[in-house]
Amino acid sequence: MNPESGSPQTGCLRCGSCCEQGGPALHTEDLALLESGSLHPEQLVTVRRGELALPPLGTRPEPVQAEFLKIQGRDGSWCCCFFDRKNSGCTVYDHRPLACRVLECWEPGPLLEIAGRDLLDRFACIAADDPLxxxxxxxxxxxxxxxxxxxxxxxxxxxxxxxxxxxxxxxxxxxxxxxxxxxxxxxxxxxxxxxxxxxxxxxxxxxxxxxxxxxxxxxxxxxxxx
The missing domain is CATH 1.20.58 (Methane Monooxygenase Hydroxylase; Chain G, domain 1)
Known part of the structure; x- marks a missing residue:
């Protein structure tokens, strides 16, 4: 529901709520963003199995069942590091991850369909000859x-x-x-x-x-x- 008009919401209001709650989990499709240089490892954080994390559109943290990569937060919070508060926009909008592309807070179906599936982990991104x-x-x-x-x-x-x-x-x-x-x-x-x-x-x-x-x-x- 659009809080200003009272009419059903059909588009993004650019309120930033989803970005403030945390950056997206990455999926295997997002590996292309790393390979192209649109995303970099230092912009990501590994969320390991067993950690407590907020599920998509959830309100309470739950134990993570499988490791995944997530966009890092900033300023000691989970707020997505790519969120531009001043302009209520995304600084990597043209190269945003899959979860951001399908997210429609007024129609959560598409996001829930991919939640927890085909998640990208660090081992898919670390080269076989990486000394670490x-x-x-x-x-x-x-x-x-x-x-x-x-x-x-x-x-x-x-x-x-x-x-x-x-x-x-x-x-x-x-x-x-x-x-x-x-x-x-x-x-x-x-x-x-x-x-x-x-x-x-x-x-x-x-x-x-x-x-x-x-x-x-x-x-x-x-x-x-x-």
């Missing part, structure tokens, strides 16, 4: 993202909480160590780190009320509740 590929695969095998929804429920049990936090602390430490190695050995920027490794595990744990602190023994996690 081995480290990325090792990181994924040793530091997988836990199912954060399930973890949140498990932390409600005080009897097992400390043991779980201890195990998570070791995983957070290794996650940061491998990222630091990538920076030292390959000069990886923060933006490219988000593409190759996704967000650091300690950041993913924060919304669950798990905070990381430095200690003489390394990273220690504390549970302060959601």
């Amino acid at each position: 590929l081995t480290l990325v695969r090792f990181h994924e095998s040793q530091c997988p993202c836990p199912d954060l929804s399930c973890l949140s429920d498990l932390l409600q049990d005080p009897a097992s909480r400390e043991a779980r936090l201890h195990a998570l602390s070791r995983q957070v430490q290794l996650d940061l160590m491998l990222r630091d190695r990538a920076v030292r050995e390959h000069g990886l920027s923060v933006a490219l780190e988000l593409f190759y490794f996704g967000r650091p595990l300690f950041q993913l744990l924060r919304p669950l009320g798990i905070l990381a602190r430095e200690s003489g023994q390394g990273i220690v996690l504390h549970y302060e509740g959601p």
Whole structure:
């Protein structure tokens, strides 16, 4: 419904709401945008399996079932980095991803048809001879993202909480160590780190009320509740 006229909405009002809520997930069709140089890896973030993410047109975060790439946010938010607030427009409109092309907030059918299907992940974009590929695969095998929804429920049990936090602390430490190695050995920027490794595990744990602190023994996690 058009809020100004009260008539049924049939076109984009350029309100920017969809862009403010977050950049789109990429689909295999969008690989062509990377191959042509219309999109670059440093503009993307890997959302790993187990993370909590807002589904298309959803209102509550849900566990991600399969890894995908997403346009990075900005200013500490998920607002699409290509959204031009001043002009309520898209700075890459002519080369926008598939999800943006089919999105019609007044008629969600086309977007829902592609949601969760044929998603593009980082391994489809990393060249076989990329010197970081081995480290990325090792990181994924040793530091997988836990199912954060399930973890949140498990932390409600005080009897097992400390043991779980201890195990998570070791995983957070290794996650940061491998990222630091990538920076030292390959000069990886923060933006490219988000593409190759996704967000650091300690950041993913924060919304669950798990905070990381430095200690003489390394990273220690504390549970302060959601």
